[in-house]
Amino acid sequence: MEQExxxxxxxxxxxxxxxxxxxxxxxxxxxxEATRETLIAQGFHALNMDRVAAAAGVGRTTVYRRWxxxxxxxxxxxxxxxxxxxxxxxxxxxxxxxxxxxxxVLEALTDPRSSAVFQAVIAAAACDAExxxxxxxxxxxxxxxxxxxxxxxxxxxxxxxxxxAAEVVRAVSAPLYYRFAISREPLTTADxxxxxxxxxxxxxxxxxxxxxx
Amino acid sequence: MEQExxxxxxxxxxxxxxxxxxxxxxxxxxxxEATRETLIAQGFHALNMDRVAAAAGVGRTTVYRRWxxxxxxxxxxxxxxxxxxxxxxxxxxxxxxxxxxxxxVLEALTDPRSSAVFQAVIAAAACDAExxxxxxxxxxxxxxxxxxxxxxxxxxxxxxxxxxAAEVVRAVSAPLYYRFAISREPLTTADxxxxxxxxxxxxxxxxxxxxxx
Numbered sequence: 506m507e508q509e510x511x512x513x514x515x516x517x518x519x520x521x522x523x524x525x526x527x528x529x530x531x532x533x534x535x536x537x538e539a540t541r542e543t544l545i546a547q548g549f550h551a552l553n554m555d556r557v558a559a560a561a562g563v564g565r566t567t568v569y570r571r572w573x574x575x576x577x578x579x580x581x582x583x584x585x586x587x588x589x590x591x592x593x594x595x596x597x598x599x600x601x602x603x604x605x606x607x608x609x610v611l612e613a614l615t616d617p618r619s620s621a622v623f624q625a626v627i628a629a630a631a632c633d634a635e636x637x638x639x640x641x642x643x644x645x646x647x648x649x650x651x652x653x654x655x656x657x658x659x660x661x662x663x664x665x666x667x668x669x670a671a672e673v674v675r676a677v678s679a680p681l682y683y684r685f686a687i688s689r690e691p692l693t694t695a696d697x698x699x700x701x702x703x704x705x706x707x708x709x710x711x712x713x714x715x716x717x718x
Numbered sequence: 719m720e721q722e723x724x725x726x727x728x729x730x731x732x733x734x735x736x737x738x739x740x741x742x743x744x745x746x747x748x749x750x751e752a753t754r755e756t757l758i759a760q761g762f763h764a765l766n767m768d769r770v771a772a773a774a775g776v777g778r779t780t781v782y783r784r785w786x787x788x789x790x791x792x793x794x795x796x797x798x799x800x801x802x803x804x805x806x807x808x809x810x811x812x813x814x815x816x817x818x819x820x821x822x823v824l825e826a827l828t829d830p831r832s833s834a835v836f837q838a839v840i841a842a843a844a845c846d847a848e849x850x851x852x853x854x855x856x857x858x859x860x861x862x863x864x865x866x867x868x869x870x871x872x873x874x875x876x877x878x879x880x881x882x883a884a885e886v887v888r889a890v891s892a893p894l895y896y897r898f899a900i901s902r903e904p905l906t907t908a909d910x911x912x913x914x915x916x917x918x919x920x921x922x923x924x925x926x927x928x929x930x931x
Contacts, residue, residue: 550763550845624844630902631841632763637902644901676916679896683888687895688857689843689850695929703889703925707916710923716908 535561536568537585540578544625545618549579549632579629580639587643593651599658599708603701606651606677611697614685627686648674655708665711672713676704748774749781750798753791757838758831762792762845792842793852800856806864812871816918819864819890820910827898828905840899861887868921878924885926889917 539560543552552575558568572578594605613619626643629636648671655670664673680700684690707713752773756765765788771781785791807818826832839856842849861884868883877886893913897903920926 548845627899628841628844631837631844631899632761640900641902644903648901672912675893675896675901678900679892680888682896682900683892686840686844686899687853687891688861688888689854690857699885699925699929703916703920706920706923706925710919712912712916712919716912 532561532563532567532571533581533585536563536572536578537582540575540582541622544579544582545621548621549575549625549629552578554578574635576629576633576635579626579633580635583626583636583639583643587646590643590646590650593654595654595657599654599663600701600705602651602654602658603673603677603705604698606654606674607681607697607701610678610681610700611692611694614681615692620685623685651677658708664708665714667714668708668711669713669715673704673708676707676713677701745774745776745780745784746794746798749776749785749791750795753788753795754835757792757795758834761834762788762838762842765791767791787848789842789846789848792839792846793848796839796849796852796856800859803856803859803863806867808867808870812867812876812921813914813918815864815867815871816886816890816914817911819867819887820894820914823891823894823913824905824907824910827894833898836898864890871921877921878927880927881921881924882926882928886917886921889920889926890914 536557539557540552542560543557554568554572554575555565557563557575557578558565561568568578572581594602596602596605614623626636626640630640631637651674652670655664655668655673658664659666659668659670677700680703681692681696684692684696749770752770753765755773756770767781767785767788768778770776770788770791771778774781781791785794807815809815809818827836839849839853843853844850864887865883868877868881868886871877872879872881872883890913893916894905894909897905897909
């Protein structure tokens with residue numbers, strides 16, 4: 506709500522009305538790129554509106570009016586990441602799809618640049634409610650992109666009808682994020698493969714069926 | 719190493735030589751209690767050495783010399799949490815033990831005070847290497863406390879020989895921490911039950927057997 510009322514004072518319109526090549530879109534792309542680079546190099550707590558404005562070549566007033574705070578910049582970066590989110594795989598089997606998903610999560614959490622962004626947004630979400638909401642929205646989009654894989658598998662009879670598709674998707678990511686952000690242990694290909702295998706095994710056995718009410 | 723060399727300048731000795739009722743132990747308990755209360759009320763980034771010293775009734779010099787930084791305080795709080803870690807359950811079945819584990823993790827992540835501490839230490843670990851190492855050590859202790867449950871289950875023939883016990887323990891926690899700190903979704907009893915069921919099902923089916931080399 507706060508974000509929307511801030512944006513509605515912008516004569517160029519809200520993100521929903523942006524033309525991709527328009528000036529507002531270019532300002533946003535530059536500010537979010539500078540935000541991303543700062544997060545990669547120095548983390549969330551080094552993020553500073555004035556330096557983002559300078560690095561992006563955007564007026565300070567614009568940055569303050571549009572994003573309000575460094576947390577607002579991170580939240581909008583998460584919205585951009587969600588907007589650029591790509592569909593899940595369709596390999597023909599649930600095993601193939603879940604392995605593809607695990608491999609992508611592993612890549613995101615081990616690539617030096619991408620993993621630094623994820624560390625920073627997880628830290629930001631732990632410190633700031635707007636970032637927490639945006640992180641929740643980002644994962645809702647990512648989980649939603651992979652739900653059709655599980656639904657197709659149920660339609661093919663690979664897993665029981667009534668399986669909570671989103672739970673199977675979460676089950677692939679969760680062990681990888683647990684090592685990455687919680688237990689802070691190394692992450693390897695073997696971890697990604699085991700995460701996919703465990704989720705697949707439990708799904709086939711009906712462990713993710715909707716609980717009766 | 720840095721922490722040890724700092725502590726070795728303390729004539730009262732290192733944590734390994736503390737008498738529980740000694741002055742150094744009392745200073746540590748008071749400083750870590752003040753640290754915990756600040757994390758609960760305001761989070762990691764509000765943590766300030768001077769205010770911890772004042773709240774704990776401990777000299778500023780002592781706090782600076784002993785912990786060095788607010789990250790050092792959080793890291794030592796995590797070491798204290800690991801020291802106070804209790805053994806895993808022994809209900810007689812792997813299902814009972816994993817359900818007990820899931821219930822404890824759920825409680826830790828939903829109790830208002832405890833969940834605030836976990837949010838803060840996860841944020842601290844994402845921002846600071848000393849805190850990340852300490853968080854890793856805390857979970858190594860917690861995972862280790864529950865490994866015997868899985869080893870007993872393998873000895874009873876409930877799960878295949880060669881199961882990586884620590885992986886089964888991680889598998890119970892991971893979906894709960896994923897909702898708590900990553901996807902930022904609500905956490906309920908149903909999530910804890912599903913986490914235990916999925917880990918049990920996958921373990922019985924051999925999904926956590928050691929990979930051949």
